Amino acid sequence: MYQLFIANKNYSSWSLRPWLLMHHLEIPFNEQLATFEEGEAGRNSIVFPLLDWCPV
Structure with missing residues (x-):
């Protein structure tokens, strides 16, 4: 999964966009919400190291 x-x-x-595509094609997935509120960015950078390179 x-x-x-x-x-x-x-x-x-x-x-x-990816959520709609996977939902429409009935691809099983677990959804993990990444918050980007003030103070959360540093923690998310550790969990998602490529976050600075990807559009969010």
């Missing part, structure tokens, strides 16, 4: 790490789907189309 795939792990899908996304931000808030209401605010980020980059997060919504």
Whole structure:
């Protein structure tokens, strides 16, 4: 089963796009919400080291 790490789907189309595709194609996945609120960025950079390179 795939792990899908996304931000808030209401605010980020980059997060919504893979979610819609996987949901529509009925690909099984676990959704993990990554918060990007103030103070959370440092913690998420450790968990998602390529975050600086990817659109969010």
